[in-house]
Amino acid sequence: MSEIPILKIGDCLLVSIQVDMHDRLAMALQDDLTQRIVADRARGVMIDISALEIVDSFIGRMLNNIAAMSRVLDAVTVVVGMRPAVAITLVELGLALTGVRTALNVDKGLAMIRSIIDKSESADAHRDG
Amino acid sequence: MPRNEAAITALIEKHQQSLLTAWLAAQKRDGRSRDTGSDAATTDLARQFLQQLHKGGSGGRLDDISGPDWAPMRELLDDFSRARATQGFSPSETAAFVFSLKEPLFDMLRGETGTNAEQLARQIWIVTYLLDALGLYTIESYSRIREEVIGRQQQELLELSTPVVELWDGILALPLIGTLDSARTQIVMENLLERIVASGAEIAIIDITGVPTVDTLVAQHLIKTISAARLMGADCILSGIRPQIAQTIVHLGLELNVVSKATMADALGLALRRTGKAIVDRARPVESRV
């Protein structure tokens, strides 16, 4: 069980990363999230990194993994709250967050998840209609 | 030789008033000094200096002003240098305050020690060494403070010349003016990203109408900033690219990979559309038909 709390907001899961992550914690988080997405039938996963002063390629890999895994489970992943210094460093580092959408804060992240889910649902309805 | 130092310190105390008078007169005469305006302030400062001279010496040493006994004197000189630096005095003019005390002090020592040439020479050396150290300290303090002032002024100038404005809810604009050097561009761009976070604006319009030339380095900073903004969850629109700059960009083989509009007005129009807003004409009153 990871020490990072996972909150449920409607059909979204919110994870707020507050601590300096080491390997075991990151693995535990990925496992927990996978289980919770299925258990709660979540359609969206929001990862709040506003407390992170450093995002290195290890954290980047974790975020990419979470996005890939939730996509398979039909959930949308949005990373919110990236700090300017972190963004500038990631650009310099050359790290691309593939399949990870980003938003400025939790509110916008939820709105983004909402609009993506609605769009895909109406596309499904249109197709099956 | 502690005997001489003790003697000097005692004499400074004994002759404080006459030293003060002679010193103030010397400052006025001194070609390096400038009129400082307030006589009362200068007199007060000079008196404090002499007092600290006595205190520092009483602690024991006249040949080393870095010790704790001399701390109040150093503070006094720091404040003095700061005042002079902000008033725009030169380092020499500032240090002249200290050096102009030499003559009055030598006169005083000659009066007291008079016929003992050996001892007088020794005392004059001690006093010279001490005042030189204090004068040099003033100059160093001055330099440090001047640099701080310049740094602060540069910062203010920077902020004044690159304001980030909120054009509308969620839309920021950064009108860049003047030539951009690498250092300035970095600071400006970091500032823009901070404002994006603070305001929650999803679109930032970077307008370069007022920028005469863009070189590779500046273009790279622009590209990096736009990438960083996107990583954070916002986006940028470039506006005001003049024909020459467009040519330079193509010539340098730079891939801007960002939507660019000719004018800020066009960029604002696009930004409004993207954020789901539209500007409509108000209904006009129905005209009477003939």
Next chain:
Amino acid sequence: MLIETGETMPLRNSDDVVRVRQAVRARAVGAGFSLVDQTKIVTAASEVARNTVDYGGGGTLRIEVLRDGRRTGVRLTFIDQGPGIADIAKAMTDGYTTGGGLGLGLSGAKRLSNEFAITSTPGSGTVVTLARWK
């Protein structure tokens, strides 16, 4: 140029990587680095530190604060006695990874630094030195 101050830290596991980040951050702050410069050197340190732990079998990090005239810098030296890197050029290309990572560790750290040097002998270990100046 003089070395103003320094410290050596062990790099044995991922907890040490966290400690390294904190220590490098503290030194960068002390050297008067801007926030962005701090972030860059701490991230670079994190990348190389992980490499040292994951591929080098663990090692040490020496952190030094340097002063050269009016410039201040922070230099990091990572040493391990691990298997070493046979083809350094290849290891430094983006995306190259033997361990399922993003392959950005060394090349990324280099991009984030003002100075970067790496020497490695297969079978004897690796030394990575990087520095960032204010």
